[in-house]
Amino acid sequence: MQSVRVRHYTSADYPRVCELDAPLFAGMGGPILFRHIEELFPSLFFVAENESDEIIGYILGGVHLDNERIGKLIRIGVVPNYQRKECGTMLSDALFRELRNHGVKQVHLTVAETNMPAITFYLKLGFVQKERIASYFYPDVPRLALWKDL
Numbered sequence: 001m002q003s004v005r006v007r008h009y010t011s012a013d014y015p016r017v018c019e020l021d022a023p024l025f026a027g028m029g030g031p032i033l034f035r036h037i038e039e040l041f042p043s044l045f046f047v048a049e050n051e052s053d054e055i056i057g058y059i060l061g062g063v064h065l066d067n068e069r070i071g072k073l074i075r076i077g078v079v080p081n082y083q084r085k086e087c088g089t090m091l092s093d094a095l096f097r098e099l100r101n102h103g104v105k106q107v108h109l110t111v112a113e114t115n116m117p118a119i120t121f122y123l124k125l126g127f128v129q130k131e132r133i134a135s136y137f138y139p140d141v142p143r144l145a146l147w148k149d150l
């Protein structure tokens with residue numbers, strides 16, 4: 001989308017990203033996660049801004065220390081009134097480009113099997129389902145594992 005641009009996250013974005021994340025990922029530890037990712041993988045954390053410089057989406061990734069060819073899409077969120085406008089695709093493209101620069105050849109993620117919008121989004125990006133993990137989150141929360149070659 002023409003008026004949306006993607007840039008690297010900075011620490012100053014922390015409150016806004018936490019605010020956007022709260023309704024999208026209720027109870028999924030956003031404020032703790034974002035501080036860790038900002039310290040561990042700053043180059044793999046991006047935000048999308050609208051024409052008024054307001055953050056309207058974010059994506060964060062990581063790389064496996066024991067296999068640097070494998071990266072992870074850890075979380076992506078776009079505010080509801082900017083969804084279906086290619087913002088998620090732009091954020092993903094930025095993350096994949098950066099992962100490639102780090103030598104990553106394959107991206108992994110997990111998604112709730114009930115989250116059909118996200119699953120459809122990931123399949124359109126080229127992810128394929130590898131497995132269903134029955135108790136991925138405590139105590140018995142299943143997730144689908146999806147992979148994509150870069």
Ligand SMILES: CC(C)(COP(=O)(O)OP(=O)(O)OC[C@H]1O[C@@H](n2cnc3c(N)ncnc32)[C@H](O)[C@@H]1OP(=O)(O)O)[C@@H](O)C(=O)NCCC(=O)NCCS
Nearest residue numbers: 076077078083084085086087088089111117118120121124
């Ligand atoms: C998943 C999410 C990041 C997608 O972001 P987005 O900016 O809306 O995605 P895009 O506009 O780039 O969509 C690209 C394609 O994905 C698919 N898609 C995206 N949202 C969809 C939806 N709600 N229903 C069906 N397909 C969808 C479509 O094929 C779409 O292409 P099209 O609009 O030309 O048909 C966004 O819906 C979101 O933030 N959801 C809430 C948080 C979440 O569930 N994150 C993932 C957790 S694992």
